[in-house]
Amino acid sequence: MSETRGLxxxxxxxxxxxxxxxxxxxAGRLMWxxxxxxxxxxxxxxRELLWELPVAIGMAIIGEAVAAYFGLSRTVTTGVIASLSYLGPRGAEALLRQIFAKDKEG
Incomplete structure (x- = not known):
């Protein structure tokens, strides 16, 4: 019996x-x-393309930390990293502001 594996x-x-x-x-930064x-x-x-490398590395570190905090599987961790990299620092900040604003309301 063979096990099916994803990318x-x-x-x-x-x-x-x-x-x-x-x-x-x-991949996330390249999509953005x-x-x-x-x-x-x-x-x-x-020139802007060169600046995406440090952003990608930074967002990968942040994504790994977030995934470890929530105890996510490896596949889900990869998705979180790609998503956070696509959002970048400003997008992640905007997302967190919305999450915390909703917490204050309710």
Whole structure:
């Protein structure tokens, strides 16, 4: 009986968690960057693309910490990292503000 594995599990098995985490973070930032390119706010191969690397690494660290805090599985952790990387620091801040504003109301 063979076990069906998803993309995250395969990448994890082949290259390990660190590569999976970094790939998710880079994919998230690349999705955001592509949106900016389509909106004609930046060029695809511009200087701005270099600044996405430290943001991706930082958001990967934050995503790993959030996932560890909530005890999430490896696959879910990868999704959290990609999502947080897509949002970036400002998007994550806006999300947290909304969450905390709702807590104060109720």
């Amino acid at each position: 995250v599990e395969v990448i994890d098995a082949l290259w390990g968690g660190a590569i999976t985490t970094l790939a998710a973070a880079l 960057h592509s949106t900016e390119v389509r909106a004609r706010r930046r060029r695809f191969f511009g």
